[in-house]
Amino acid sequence: MTDSSPILQVCNVTKDFGGVRAVDRCTLDVMPGTITGLIGPNGAGKTTLFNLAAGDLSPTSGQILFDGMVISGLQPHQTFSRGLMRTFQIPRELRRMTVLENLMLVPARQSGERLWSTWLTPWKVARQERQIQARALDVLELVNLSHLANELAGNLSGGQKKLLELARTLMAKPKMVLLDEPGAGINRTLLRDLSANIVRASVERNVTFLIIEHDMRFVMTMCDPVIVMANGSVISEGTPSAIQRDPQVLEAYLGGRISGPA
Amino acid sequence: MDISGVIDYLIGFTIMAIIYAIFALGLNVHWGFTGLFNIGIAGFFALGAYTAALLTSPPPDPDQFEDFIFGGDLANQGLLDLGVDAWFFLGLAAAAVVCGLVALIVGTITLRLNDDYLSIATLGIAESVRFFFLNEKWAANGSKGLYRIPKFLGDVVAPENYDYLYVVVALVILLILFAAVQRAVRSPWGRVLRAIREDEVATAASGKNVFHFKLQSFVFGAMIMGIGGALFAHHVRFLSPLTFDPLLATFVIWAMLMVGGSGNNLGAVLGAFVVWGVWAGTQFLPGVFSDPSFRLLMIGVLIVAIMLLRPGGLLGEWRRIVASRPASAAARDSTDPG
Numbered sequence: 001m002t003d004s005s006p007i008l009q010v011c012n013v014t015k016d017f018g019g020v021r022a023v024d025r026c027t028l029d030v031m032p033g034t035i036t037g038l039i040g041p042n043g044a045g046k047t048t049l050f051n052l053a054a055g056d057l058s059p060t061s062g063q064i065l066f067d068g069m070v071i072s073g074l075q076p077h078q079t080f081s082r083g084l085m086r087t088f089q090i091p092r093e094l095r096r097m098t099v100l101e102n103l104m105l106v107p108a109r110q111s112g113e114r115l116w117s118t119w120l121t122p123w124k125v126a127r128q129e130r131q132i133q134a135r136a137l138d139v140l141e142l143v144n145l146s147h148l149a150n151e152l153a154g155n156l157s158g159g160q161k162k163l164l165e166l167a168r169t170l171m172a173k174p175k176m177v178l179l180d181e182p183g184a185g186i187n188r189t190l191l192r193d194l195s196a197n198i199v200r201a202s203v204e205r206n207v208t209f210l211i212i213e214h215d216m217r218f219v220m221t222m223c224d225p226v227i228v229m230a231n232g233s234v235i236s237e238g239t240p241s242a243i244q245r246d247p248q249v250l251e252a253y254l255g256g257r258i259s260g261p262a
Numbered sequence: 263m264d265i266s267g268v269i270d271y272l273i274g275f276t277i278m279a280i281i282y283a284i285f286a287l288g289l290n291v292h293w294g295f296t297g298l299f300n301i302g303i304a305g306f307f308a309l310g311a312y313t314a315a316l317l318t319s320p321p322p323d324p325d326q327f328e329d330f331i332f333g334g335d336l337a338n339q340g341l342l343d344l345g346v347d348a349w350f351f352l353g354l355a356a357a358a359v360v361c362g363l364v365a366l367i368v369g370t371i372t373l374r375l376n377d378d379y380l381s382i383a384t385l386g387i388a389e390s391v392r393f394f395f396l397n398e399k400w401a402a403n404g405s406k407g408l409y410r411i412p413k414f415l416g417d418v419v420a421p422e423n424y425d426y427l428y429v430v431v432a433l434v435i436l437l438i439l440f441a442a443v444q445r446a447v448r449s450p451w452g453r454v455l456r457a458i459r460e461d462e463v464a465t466a467a468s469g470k471n472v473f474h475f476k477l478q479s480f481v482f483g484a485m486i487m488g489i490g491g492a493l494f495a496h497h498v499r500f501l502s503p504l505t506f507d508p509l510l511a512t513f514v515i516w517a518m519l520m521v522g523g524s525g526n527n528l529g530a531v532l533g534a535f536v537v538w539g540v541w542a543g544t545q546f547l548p549g550v551f552s553d554p555s556f557r558l559l560m561i562g563v564l565i566v567a568i569m570l571l572r573p574g575g576l577l578g579e580w581r582r583i584v585a586s587r588p589a590s591a592a593a594r595d596s597t598d599p600g
Contacts, residue, residue, distance in 0.1 A: 056463065080469035092464035094457050100584055105457050106468045112450030115478060119442065125449055133584065150583045168468065
């Protein structure tokens with residue numbers, strides 16, 4: 001862990017849905033450059049926390065800071081432009097668009113996104129499109145989906161959709177990525193590719209990762225530190241081995257010992 | 263009917279089909295590419311038509327008991343005495359601007375909300391526009407309507423041959439709009455619209471300001487519809503509020519887009535010709551079959567048949583195919599399909 005200030009700070013955040021308190025005075029820090037794991041039993045509030053950080057929801061109370069700036073209450077496209085990207089637990093692929101188009105959508109500030117530019121400076125738009133397409137094809141190769149470039153995203157398998165979600169984050173240049181169960185439904189071979197891609201992005205491009213995952217083998221090998229949530233707040237935080245010995249964590253998981261695939 | 267009568271009829275048919283094709287293009291921007299459920303096309307149709315008509319018609323004639331205040335006739339006013347033919351184009355532009363402004367206001371209010379609110383609002387606007395022109399006689403002569411709308415290039419050809427000229431005018435405008443829409447939807451701009459149609463949350467997570475793009479799409483589509491309305495006004499040269507009932511000014515256009523292929527501009531144009539062909543053609547059926555309600559039923563049957571046999575419409579959505587790289591062939595062989 002570095003000794004610089006946290007890139008993501010969740011400060012005493014609460015989120016109520018009617019009478020249900022999904023996140024309860026939750027406080028946690030994520031240090032830049034880390035691959036931090038976020039685990040906890042179902043209903044612990046992990047995905048809600050992602051929704052709050054990414055701007056899909058606003059907290060009932062409390063603040064979330066990213067890079068020292070308050071981001072709670074911003075819209076998703078605004079958190080994106082500050083360098084915070086997220087993926088979805090249930091993949092939200094653009095079904096009737098090709099895999100390549102799903103990726104080419106992502107880069108920010110495309111000149112062809114301005115209606116008049118498409119008419120007045122089509123050559124500029126076309127040149128930028130070629131660059132974006134080349135980058136998208138590179139990313140597809142990275143996640144081994146090149147052969148599906150022209151396939152409609154809705155036709156992909158569950159695991160391939162998960163890879164497409166990850167590929168989306170590789171198309172932009174985020175400072176931090178929130179991955180919501182990237183490994184769910186992915187076979188062992190693809191999971192190894194996925195881990196390799198995360199590590200590569202972390203090392204080569206200094207991207208910070210916060211990963212929700214139920215596959216304990218994945219969490220224990222990939223993530224350090226690991227944060228444990230239960231009933232809407234953080235109950236433990238530390239290295240993977242320390243977490244595995246924490247009695248509070250064991251209790252949260254119904255007294256079970258943390259081992260192997262969940 | 264002799265052969266020249268048949269040709270005259272076909273020319274008139276083609277003009278109307280072209281005008282409807284323009285509406286179908288506008289609806290395609292809204293629904294086919296962005297997923298905006300506009301069920302008040304008639305509102306923009308009417309606004310476009312009345313705008314162009316009011317700007318170019320002669321002033322009200324007291325002998326005919328006309329007392330609407332804005333006689334327009336800008337074509338012959340001192341300040342902008344450009345003649346009717348130049349004002350035809352200014353009327354087209356004004357129709358687009360008026361529809362665009364109304365769409366901007368309605369869209370700003372409703373597009374942040376759930377999709378349902380836009381449909382309710384568009385439906386409300388369409389009916390409000392119709393009843394406004396029906397009840398507010400001072401605005402456009404109420405139910406008696408406007409009936410001295412000038413022709414574009416009316417001095418150039420003999421009246422009996424005028425449709426031959428106007429079909430070319432309409433076709434040129436359709437081609438320009440078609441090219442503009444096609445360029446727009448196949449660009450990154452159109453890619454964002456289609457992404458919004460598929461999943462707004464995912465599009466926002468990819469950094470796009472969903473509201474802004476929806477608003478742009480809504481305004482752009484409405485402007486196209488306004489131009490369609492203006493062309494219609496100069497073609498039939500008689501407007502009354504009854505022209506813009508939801509059946510022939512909204513429902514039929516939806517039928518055209520569904521039949522032709524939502525999300526495909528060529529499909530929108532094809533659908534306009536097919537559905538208008540069914541609507542116009544069935545009037546020649548014998549007896550009760552030429553009854554308007556039966557003819558409308560035929561359009562319903564056509565929609566059901568298309569939905570069952572070709573759910574994507576006659577022409578499905580266009581998909582961009584990119585040549586794969588030679589290098590990726592190796593990756594393909596080694597990849598374990600998930």
